Amino acid sequence: MNRLRGGLVGRVLLVGLVWLIAYPLAVVLLESVRGPGGWTLEYFRQFLGRTGDWQALWGSLWISLASVLLSAAVGIPLALLFWRYEFPGRRVLGVLVALPAVLPPLVGVIAFLFLYGETGFVARLVQALFRLEQAPWRLEGAMAILLVHGYSMYVYFYLLVRAGLAGLDPAMLEAAASLGAGRARTLRHVILPLLRPSLAGASLLTFMTALASFSAPYIFGGGFRVMTTQIVTSRLNGDYGTAMVETVTLTAVALLGLWIIGRSGETTATAGGMKGTGGGIRLQTSGLTRVAVTTISWLLVLGLLLPHLTLVLLSFVPIGTWTVETFPPVYRMVNYLALVRDPERLRPLLNSLWMATAATVIAVGAAVLAGPLVTRRKSRGGAAIEGLLGLPWVVPGTVFAIALATAFSVHQPWLGRVILIGTPWLLPLAYLVRNLPITSRAILAGFRGLDPTLDEAAASLGAGRWRTLREVTLPLLRPALSAGAALAFVTALGDFVTSIVLYTYDTRPLSLEILSSLRQGDVGVAAAYGVLLMVLSALAFAAGRDRRTVET
Amino acid sequence: MTPFLEVDRLAKRFAAVVAVNEVTLTLAQGQILALLGPSGSGKTTTLRLLAGFETPDQGRILVEGNDVTATRPAERRFGMVFQHYALFPHLDVGGNVAFGLESLGVRGADLDNRVSEALRLVDLQGLERRRVDQLSGGQQQRVALARALAPEPRVLLLDEPLSNLDPTLRERTRREIRALIRRVGITTVIVTHEQEEAFDLGDLVAVMRQGRVEQVGTPEQLYGAPANSFVAGFVGRASALEGTAVESDAHTTRVRVGEAMWSVPSPASGPLRGALTLMVRPEGLRLGPPSSPGVNATVLDRRFIGAEALYSVRLASGAELEVSGDPGAAKPGDSVSLQPTGRGILLYPRSGR
Numbered sequence: 050m051n052r053l054r055g056g057l058v059g060r061v062l063l064v065g066l067v068w069l070i071a072y073p074l075a076v077v078l079l080e081s082v083r084g085p086g087g088w089t090l091e092y093f094r095q096f097l098g099r100t101g102d103w104q105a106l107w108g109s110l111w112i113s114l115a116s117v118l119l120s121a122a123v124g125i126p127l128a129l130l131f132w133r134y135e136f137p138g139r140r141v142l143g144v145l146v147a148l149p150a151v152l153p154p155l156v157g158v159i160a161f162l163f164l165y166g167e168t169g170f171v172a173r174l175v176q177a178l179f180r181l182e183q184a185p186w187r188l189e190g191a192m193a194i195l196l197v198h199g200y201s202m203y204v205y206f207y208l209l210v211r212a213g214l215a216g217l218d219p220a221m222l223e224a225a226a227s228l229g230a231g232r233a234r235t236l237r238h239v240i241l242p243l244l245r246p247s248l249a250g251a252s253l254l255t256f257m258t259a260l261a262s263f264s265a266p267y268i269f270g271g272g273f274r275v276m277t278t279q280i281v282t283s284r285l286n287g288d289y290g291t292a293m294v295e296t297v298t299l300t301a302v303a304l305l306g307l308w309i310i311g312r313s314g315e316t317t318a319t320a321g322g323m324k325g326t327g328g329g330i331r332l333q334t335s336g337l338t339r340v341a342v343t344t345i346s347w348l349l350v351l352g353l354l355l356p357h358l359t360l361v362l363l364s365f366v367p368i369g370t371w372t373v374e375t376f377p378p379v380y381r382m383v384n385y386l387a388l389v390r391d392p393e394r395l396r397p398l399l400n401s402l403w404m405a406t407a408a409t410v411i412a413v414g415a416a417v418l419a420g421p422l423v424t425r426r427k428s429r430g431g432a433a434i435e436g437l438l439g440l441p442w443v444v445p446g447t448v449f450a451i452a453l454a455t456a457f458s459v460h461q462p463w464l465g466r467v468i469l470i471g472t473p474w475l476l477p478l479a480y481l482v483r484n485l486p487i488t489s490r491a492i493l494a495g496f497r498g499l500d501p502t503l504d505e506a507a508a509s510l511g512a513g514r515w516r517t518l519r520e521v522t523l524p525l526l527r528p529a530l531s532a533g534a535a536l537a538f539v540t541a542l543g544d545f546v547t548s549i550v551l552y553t554y555d556t557r558p559l560s561l562e563i564l565s566s567l568r569q570g571d572v573g574v575a576a577a578y579g580v581l582l583m584v585l586s587a588l589a590f591a592a593g594r595d596r597r598t599v600e601t
Numbered sequence: 602m603t604p605f606l607e608v609d610r611l612a613k614r615f616a617a618v619v620a621v622n623e624v625t626l627t628l629a630q631g632q633i634l635a636l637l638g639p640s641g642s643g644k645t646t647t648l649r650l651l652a653g654f655e656t657p658d659q660g661r662i663l664v665e666g667n668d669v670t671a672t673r674p675a676e677r678r679f680g681m682v683f684q685h686y687a688l689f690p691h692l693d694v695g696g697n698v699a700f701g702l703e704s705l706g707v708r709g710a711d712l713d714n715r716v717s718e719a720l721r722l723v724d725l726q727g728l729e730r731r732r733v734d735q736l737s738g739g740q741q742q743r744v745a746l747a748r749a750l751a752p753e754p755r756v757l758l759l760d761e762p763l764s765n766l767d768p769t770l771r772e773r774t775r776r777e778i779r780a781l782i783r784r785v786g787i788t789t790v791i792v793t794h795e796q797e798e799a800f801d802l803g804d805l806v807a808v809m810r811q812g813r814v815e816q817v818g819t820p821e822q823l824y825g826a827p828a829n830s831f832v833a834g835f836v837g838r839a840s841a842l843e844g845t846a847v848e849s850d851a852h853t854t855r856v857r858v859g860e861a862m863w864s865v866p867s868p869a870s871g872p873l874r875g876a877l878t879l880m881v882r883p884e885g886l887r888l889g890p891p892s893s894p895g896v897n898a899t900v901l902d903r904r905f906i907g908a909e910a911l912y913s914v915r916l917a918s919g920a921e922l923e924v925s926g927d928p929g930a931a932k933p934g935d936s937v938s939l940q941p942t943g944r945g946i947l948l949y950p951r952s953g954r
């Protein structure tokens with residue numbers, strides 16, 4: 050009877066996931082080879098013949114690879130610095146420097162715009178200093194995209210490398226030292242090889258994020274083409290066949306990247322347990338080194354956080370009060386008040402909140418249902434569920450948005466297709482799909498960490514399935530649940546990629562309101578929305594991490 | 602004896618491995634059974650079948666004549682103490698002990714009373730609000746015991762109860778557990794791979810190998826009359842030696858070992874003939890000067906164990922034995938002659954087990 054119930058949950062879950070995740074992608078693949086007159090390769094032929102598409106594909110590829118290198122160049126030294134040296138403020142800075150991870154990409158992009166853009170602070174400062182007639186530069190094109198990517202994606206290298214370093218066996222370093230290896234040799238021949246899984250993971254994460262990046266190329270791209278923006282343009286132009294082919298191509302590139310980088314990270318587990326004295330690792334700095342390390346760290350962190358501070362500053366600037374001055378002359382609360390008082394301004398906030406909440410709750414629920422099926426029984430169904438849950442992570446957000454828009458644009462209930470486009474339901478569904486990989490990854494990891502004998506202990510003490518779930522499993526999963534929920538909520542709240550394809554006026558989320566405020570020249574309101582997103586994201590993360598982990 | 606717990610031809614197979622093979626056991630109310638065997642012998646699987654965590658492929662489990670084979674663990678009312686205790690880390694001591702009582706619908710003051718009663722039983726009174734990770738290993742184990750006993754289960758199951766404890770704590774804990782089980786009077790099954798533990802805790806000991814029960818009996822029966830050479834070797838020290846029965850009657854068997862002829866008491870199963878396996882306990886042989894009649898051997902090593910010494914000796918055939926003797930009887934390198942003492946040599950037909 051139990052087995053039957055487990056089987057039923059599994060089947061319902063599997064069908065739901067196939068319908069939401071695999072099916073829309075299959076529809077896109079089909080539509081890319083189907084024209085008005087039946088099966089055709091016409092769209093692919095057109096695609097191959099267009100220079101614009103080749104440029105976009107090449108642009109996506111090299112920007113993504115360059116983003117990986119740039120992020121590594123910032124993130125790895127930063128991680129080593131915070132791991133190796135003890136200096137005043139190390140802990141606080143170590144947390145602050147990871148802050149861009151909690152920020153929605155669009156917020157990062159506009160913050161960058163306000164700081165380094167044509168009319169940003171730095172440009173104005175340079176202009177004033179050198180008494181130039183015009184702005185000294187325009188922030189546009191590939192270099193601008195790359196800068197933004199490096200700025201926001203170094204966090205992946207920083208976080209993963211720090212995690213990798215934390216997992217290093219200190220005895221390994223002591224062994225290297227006792228064998229006469231100097232610091233440089235230890236770094237090159239011991240630390241970096243041991244960090245290979247972390248480095249591969251960070252490279253993969255950065256590559257996939259850069260490949261899927263939409264906000265930066267959309268805002269800064271100018272004439273520079275990448276696949277994500279190309280897809281949206283094709284679709285907006287009504288060029289559906291082309292959009293389908295572009296979508297399929299981008300997915301293929303993403304899968305290829307996953308395969309190549311994923312393979313390079315495979316490594317055999319290191320032998321031997323951890324047994325060393327942790328104290329030996331961190332160098333206590335003193336004198337000149339201490340001053341230098343501290344200064345460098347503070348400056349680095351300040352530089353990395355400057356865009357966000359800019360955003361906060363600008364959120365207090367009323368519209369029309371800042372023209373040619375280097376710094377805005379007037380600071381008021383009007384922008385924030387407008388968000389609350391003006392129903393039209395409040396609307397996007399409420400939209401984003403309910404849609405993100407709904408997507409989060411369902412994603413967490415699905416992951417909890419999937420947990421026992423995936424981690425306990427070694428069934429094929431469990432593997433399929435886990436694969437489906439992870440799939441949206443591989444596929445760029447733009448692709449999913451197009452796939453959902455395509456699959457749910459016709460009424461064919463017997464094919465599982467209903468019209469959801471234009472309804473308030475499509476966007477939360479899209480958020481849900483995008484949330485599933487991150488949420489389920491956190492929650493499944495939680496399930497894997499559970500001691501299965503606790504379930505048996507509960508059963509032997511007479512607790513049924515429901516009581517065991519409620520009083521044993523869920524309380525123990527709480528850290529994983531809150532982490533998964535926080536990640537999901539923050540992602541959905543700041544989503545721009547899928548929103549721009551799927552929103553309707555009534556369901557317009559925060560990100561699109563930021564964009565339209567920006568277009569109307571209302572920098573203050575855009576910044577205020579951005580700060581709000583920042584604060585809400587930070588709060589969600591704080592709530593997700595605050596729960597004390599239960600030690601076993 | 603009226604059977605309280607009966608296990609009837611229980612079998613469980615995992616893929617290609619037969620983990621438990623036709624296991625049959627019977628326990629009277631209040632009896633303690635120790636399942637003893639090397640790792641992989643099926644003792645833990647047997648326990649998990651009893652608890653209901655695994656479903657048998659064949660066989661039945663009966664409690665007071667009622668078939669509980671298909672009863673879910675939650676309804677079986679068997680208390681279990683897990684090897685690593687499996688205390689709920691998010692609940693305090695009281696919460697852990699109350700968990701099973703709450704399943705029975707015990708609430709309010711009654712619950713509190715029964716929790717503190719259970720804790721008093723294991724000598725942890727007053728520790729209700731303590732976090733479980735603040736307890737020592739021994740205390741955690743006592744909480745696990747209290748938690749299992751609080752709902753007054755019909756049968757108590759203990760999986761390697763002492764394996765997680767500091768060696769210095771083990772003997773004391775063993776005595777405490779034995780006293781506790783006796784006091785509660787609960788029918789108990791204990792899994793262990795340590796003979797000393799099994800003998801100390803069990804009224805009955807079942808020796809298992811490769812999924813089968815080789816022999817069930819009291820510790821005295823197992824030591825004095827092991828059913829086969831495996832049990833003889835597993836229960837207490839014994840070295841195997843090959844010999845040939847020359848003459849055998851109900852009382853005495855004359856065995857040729859190398860050039861010597863030994864007279865050894867015949868097994869209870871009756872006279873033997875042909876090729877034999879002799880299971881020789883250290884007290885089964887005595888060391889004599891090389892000139893005396895017996896099997897010649899060379900002393901390899903001598904270890905002192907209190908008043909006696911344990912000698913490792915090698916025969917001309919290459920076989921090595923452990924023989925106990927006076928610490929001054931010989932020293933490494935000496936040639937000696939071995940003669941039976943009249944006890945501690947067990948005879949088995951060589952082909953048999």
